[in-house]
Amino acid sequence: MARFRNKKKVFVKPVSKKQQVTVDHVTGDKIPRSFVFSRYRLPGPLKQLQADLRKLMLPYTALKLKENRRNKLKDFLNVAGPMGVTHFLMLSKTPTAPYLRVARTPQGPTLTFKIQEYSLAVDVVRSQLRPRCPQDLFKNAPLIVLSGFGTGEQHLKLTTILFQNIFPSIDVNTVKLSSCQRIVLLNYNKDTKLIDFRHYSIRLQPVGVSRRLRRFVQNHQVPDLRNLQDVSDFVTKAGYGSESEADDEAATVTLASDLGRVNRASTKSAVKLQEIGPRMTLQLMKIEEGLCSGGVIFDEFGNGDGKKTKDNHEDMENGEDEHDEEDEENDEEDGEDIEED
Incomplete structure (x- = not known):
């Protein structure tokens, strides 16, 4: 007996003032926003990686995007327009x-990367002796730094342009230093053709000031001086009189404005980076002209003439076909919803 399928429905919440398209004061274009979602089923670790990527893309992303395993790419595309979403980051898993x-x-265009290795944010934090994550760390978008992409190759130029446009532009003359708290670093190794994806937090430390004095000023706590003969003993006490980390001249900057209670304008401060994850090692496999479709501009194992190679992407395409067949057999839902909290 023939089985009748109900027409799929997509529920789009009305666009609130918070979700309206905002304009970048630097470029005049709308601020880029993103959706991070999965294509078909993901194992537990990759689901956590998806959550880490959503947090990394804050504040211009849907942190609590509600997706259904039956949602198709066109469903997300229909919702992207009203919400001002400009980029998709899609995770998938093949055998x-x-x-x-x-x-x-x-x-x-669409860039497809093979994830050679990855570490979750929680794994990066567990490996650190003193993890650091201030409450307002994700209040502003991260800076983007690309290294090693200036080889002149066309596919690397496209990669540079795409990643630069994922995050809002900044004006070095007007940007507030307090908003520069995170950095996303992509380093391309031309020998291995791999991209190291790293996510760091940025903090400044005044040069020549002991750690004990910094903590005293930052925490507003009255120090315990009962066992000291003189206040100078508090500063010159063994183990605290000098910095435990050497100040590298190449990593010092002169501040143009005050930043907090410790870092003052016209003084030198050391720039410290602390990894907060996630961490990935990516290999660029393919660049397509359209949204997951169209002519192939670049193929790692092909000639880039717009034709797909037979063997090199067979595994990725077969993995998606298997998910399609499984979803067709198990389709028991009347409608599908995509919502942003």
Whole structure:
């Protein structure tokens, strides 16, 4: 007996004032926003990686995006327009490896990366003796730094442009130093053709000031001087009289304005980076003209003439076909919702 399927429905919440498109005062264009979601089922670790990527893309992303396993790409695309979403970050898993697609909406291009290795944010934090995560760390978008992409190759130029446009632009003359708290670093190794993806927090420390004095000023706590003969003993006490970390001249900057109670304008401060994760090692596999479709501009194992190679992407395409067949057999839902909290 033939089975009748109900037409799929997508529920789009009305666009609130908070979700309206905002304009970047530097470029005059709308501020880029993103959706981070999965294509088909993901194992537990990759689900956590998806959550880490959503947190990394804050504040211009949907941290609590509600997705259904039956949602198709066109469902997300229909919602992207009213919400001002400009980029998709899509995670998928094949029998051999996980993949990350980064696409510009609504017409592409789409870059497909193979995730060679990855570490979750929680793993990075556990490996540190003194993890650091202030409450307002994700209040502003991170800075983006690209290294090693200036080889002149066309596919690397496209990669540079796409990643630069994922995050809002900054004006070095007007940007507030207090808003520069995170940095995303992408380093391309031309020998291995791999991209190291790192996420750091930025903090400044005044040069020549002991750690004990910094903590005293920052925490507003009255020090215990009962066992000291003189106040100078508090500063010159063994183990606290000098910095435990050497100040590198190359990593020092002169501040143009005050930053907190310790870092003052016209004084030198040391720039410290602390990794907060996630961490990934990516390999660029393919660049398509459209949104997960269209001619192939670049193929790692092909000639980039717009034709797909037969063997190199067979595993990725077969993995998606298997998910499609499984979803067709198990489709028991009348409608599908995509919501942003």
